[in-house]
Amino acid sequence: MDSIEYWTQDMSVSWDELCPPLKALEARVSLIVSNYALHWIDDKSQLVAVMHRLLTEQGGLIVARILAMPHLNAFLMDAQMTEYNTRGKTFSTEQHLDIWRTVCEGKGLEVKLLVKSDAKWVYGRQDMIDFCPIIASLSRKVFGISGPKLEFITGVTYDRYIRPDAHRLNPNAWTQFLDNHSIQKVVLNLHELLLICIKP
Ligand SMILES: C[S@@+](CC[C@H](N)C(=O)[O-])C[C@H]1O[C@@H](n2cnc3c(N)ncnc32)[C@H](O)[C@@H]1O
Numbered sequence: 001m002d003s004i005e006y007w008t009q010d011m012s013v014s015w016d017e018l019c020p021p022l023k024a025l026e027a028r029v030s031l032i033v034s035n036y037a038l039h040w041i042d043d044k045s046q047l048v049a050v051m052h053r054l055l056t057e058q059g060g061l062i063v064a065r066i067l068a069m070p071h072l073n074a075f076l077m078d079a080q081m082t083e084y085n086t087r088g089k090t091f092s093t094e095q096h097l098d099i100w101r102t103v104c105e106g107k108g109l110e111v112k113l114l115v116k117s118d119a120k121w122v123y124g125r126q127d128m129i130d131f132c133p134i135i136a137s138l139s140r141k142v143f144g145i146s147g148p149k150l151e152f153i154t155g156v157t158y159d160r161y162i163r164p165d166a167h168r169l170n171p172n173a174w175t176q177f178l179d180n181h182s183i184q185k186v187v188l189n190l191h192e193l194l195l196i197c198i199k200p
Helices: 044-054 078-083 093-106 125-143 147-162 173-179
Strands: 031-035 061-068 110-124 185-198
Touching: 044 093, 061 093, 093 110, 093 185, 110 125, 125 147, 125 173, 125 185, 147 173, 147 185
Parallel strands: 031 061
Antiparallel strands: 061 185, 110 185
């Protein structure tokens, strides 16, 4: 659309590192919308501080849909948390909500709505094969692992998505899917957060 300018910006950087045209929007942005992106950014406190600085006083809004990654540590043994470097890095949905509320309120935003919702994504076989590297890439980033450790975490993450009621993790879930060509469709059960907050 001619009336829209598209810029690409890594939003994990500090205010000083933002590109100059974005910094020029300080206190001039009326709405920040984000769909399934904020969970990629580790330093939530810095991210929210940057968004807060961009928003207009008295009414600047953030509307974001955020993926809550599965709470793998609720299923992993102590030694596994060490092995896969997950300790302190996975959270229950309630903890995810608390973290976002604390960060937003800590930066002076008023949280108008912060709720979790359950989403079901139906993927055809090839779509799932295309999507799995994104799960792996997010896990690599969050846990700083690669190789067989990353394969394990990708497998159990996929397993949580397809078997949300299971009490034990199946690390082979992903390879079993790949081997079983009769599986043409999967249903991913995701938890997502909806965040709406305002700069008062
Ligand atoms: C699941 S996609 C969602 C894309 C799009 N918002 C949509 O709804 O289809 C996640 C997006 O987060 C973006 N992302 C990841 N890390 C980011 C960062 N540090 N700064 C800005 N965007 C980031 C990726 O480029 C990717 O486009």
